[in-house]
Amino acid sequence: MSLKEQIDIKKLPRHVAIIMDGNGRWAKQQGEQRTFGHKNGVTAVREVTEAAAELGVEYLTLYAFSTENWNRPRNEIDALMDLLINTMNVELKTLNENDIRLSAIGDLKSLPTKCYDNLMQTIEATKDNKRMTLVLALSYSAKWEMTQAIQKIASKVKEGTLSKEDISEDVISDHLCTKDMPEPELLIRTSGENRISNFLLWQIAYSELYFTKTLWPEFDKEEFYTALIDYQKRERRFGNVPENLSSTDHA
Numbered sequence: 001m002s003l004k005e006q007i008d009i010k011k012l013p014r015h016v017a018i019i020m021d022g023n024g025r026w027a028k029q030q031g032e033q034r035t036f037g038h039k040n041g042v043t044a045v046r047e048v049t050e051a052a053a054e055l056g057v058e059y060l061t062l063y064a065f066s067t068e069n070w071n072r073p074r075n076e077i078d079a080l081m082d083l084l085i086n087t088m089n090v091e092l093k094t095l096n097e098n099d100i101r102l103s104a105i106g107d108l109k110s111l112p113t114k115c116y117d118n119l120m121q122t123i124e125a126t127k128d129n130k131r132m133t134l135v136l137a138l139s140y141s142a143k144w145e146m147t148q149a150i151q152k153i154a155s156k157v158k159e160g161t162l163s164k165e166d167i168s169e170d171v172i173s174d175h176l177c178t179k180d181m182p183e184p185e186l187l188i189r190t191s192g193e194n195r196i197s198n199f200l201l202w203q204i205a206y207s208e209l210y211f212t213k214t215l216w217p218e219f220d221k222e223e224f225y226t227a228l229i230d231y232q233k234r235e236r237r238f239g240n241v242p243e244n245l246s247s248t249d250h251a
């Protein structure tokens with residue numbers, strides 16, 4: 001039985017989030033510059049997006065650039081921003097053909113103007129697509145996201161449109177960039193690093209974590225299926241005891 005056939009479609013996560021890591025190390029292994037790794041990382045993005053959409057995953061969130069990544073050398077940042085613009089231009093047709101909506105989370109206003117404008121145009125051009133939402137985390141960090149959420153909530157309390165007692169988990173979720181999305185049931189990180197690097201801290205409170213040593217440019221559909229199969233073998237208890245779980249809670 002192929003890996004794809006081993007996946008139980010009824011227990012598919014609605015939302016998968018991925019920390020795409022290892023482009024630089026992969027390039028180094030090939031005796032190339034780091035930017036060569038980023039270019040080849042686009043192939044993996046294409047593979048995983050296609051695999052997720054084909055299976056019926058509703059949301060795929062990809063960590064593409066963190067707020068900390070602004071500390072990288074200027075030439076690497078420029079190359080990443082150019083690659084983003086280029087990829088959006090090339091892939092727009094494919095996104096529409098495959099009924100995939102593009103969305104983005106993060107401090108988007110901090111992106112270079114050309115990049116921001118291009119992103120907004122691609123989001124607008126795909127907004128009616130229904131099969132899957134592909135979310136790019138750009139200039140994103142969870143601490144930035146939570147800080148801006150707290151600022152917005154504090155302003156509402158000050159204005160008198162929200163009372164302190166009404167600040168609930170749902171209210172906090174509603175002020176995050178992910179407000180219209182389910183929380184990811186599965187978080188994947190490539191490249192063998194076992195850390196979260198400031199990604200979706202609130203939203204992954206109960207996510208299943210999957211770490212693989214594969215470097216991002218080598219991540220493909222089969223690797224994605226392997227992660228899903230691993231996820232489907234797990235028992236999600238949410239603090240409860242096994243005897244108390246309904247069959248729908250397992251994945």
Ligand code: IPE
Nearest residue numbers: 020021022023024025026064
């Ligand atoms: C991930 O690969 C891509 C981005 C963070 C933009 P890296 O560039 O972090 O590659 P490594 O971790 O140095 O190998």
Ligand code: IPE
Nearest residue numbers: 019020021063064065066197
């Ligand atoms: C996390 O990878 C950010 C992205 C994948 C965009 P990094 O390579 O920047 O994270 P660290 O430095 O390993 O924590």
Ligand code: MG
Nearest residue numbers: 021022023024
């Ligand atoms: Mg890295």
